[in-house]
Amino acid sequence: MAKGYEIHQVRKLLLQGLGKDLTRRAKSKCELTGVSGVPLRAYEVAPVAEIPELDRTLLLSEACHAAIQRPHTLNGRQWHCLAEAVWSDFPALQVLAWRMLSHLARREAWARELLDEVVLDPDVEVWARAADL
Numbered sequence: 001m002a003k004g005y006e007i008h009q010v011r012k013l014l015l016q017g018l019g020k021d022l023t024r025r026a027k028s029k030c031e032l033t034g035v036s037g038v039p040l041r042a043y044e045v046a047p048v049a050e051i052p053e054l055d056r057t058l059l060l061s062e063a064c065h066a067a068i069q070r071p072h073t074l075n076g077r078q079w080h081c082l083a084e085a086v087w088s089d090f091p092a093l094q095v096l097a098w099r100m101l102s103h104l105a106r107r108e109a110w111a112r113e114l115l116d117e118v119v120l121d122p123d124v125e126v127w128a129r130a131a132d133l
Contacts, residue, residue, distance in 0.1 A: 014052045015042045022059040030061040031093055033081045041065065045092045046131040056092050067100075071133040074100065076108035083114055091124045098128040 022042060029036040043060045044052060060068075067074055082104070085097035098120065104111035120128060 011052065015044070015057065018042060018052060018054050018057055021054050022057060025054075026059040029059075030064055031058045031090075032060055032064050032085055032096065034084075035061055035063075038062065043068070043096075045095050045127075058092055058096060068096075068133055071100070071103045074104055076104050076111060079104060080110070082111070086114065086118050091121070091127065094120060094124055095128045099131070099133050103133050 019042070023040075025031075026040070027036075028040070030038065030040060038061045040059045040061055042052075043058045043065060045056050045058065049056060067079075079100060082097045082101050085093050086101060088094050088097070098115070098118065101111045101115050101118075105115050
């Protein structure tokens, strides 16, 4: 158990090392919702690499982290921001938005319609389908 804890701590430190670059790229806003003035933390888009990579990590609000941890609680009316995020130029953001939309599409017509319109780069689509929320 101690070894798992140590690995987790090292990963946490490596993610903290990405902090300045994440903050600069995100302009101190949640990269998914665009909200500012709230606590933000790194989120690695699965599947994660052995060493955290900036291109696979997003800066998200606590509310987004909570929603990702419990996708069954997603309220469709609160997630229309995904309509913009899925068209982002940043692949990690596209992947996360696509996954959230896929989950919402099970019960939200607007999410199904949007997913029908979305065209991802083939590599991004493979990444998006590689894991679920």
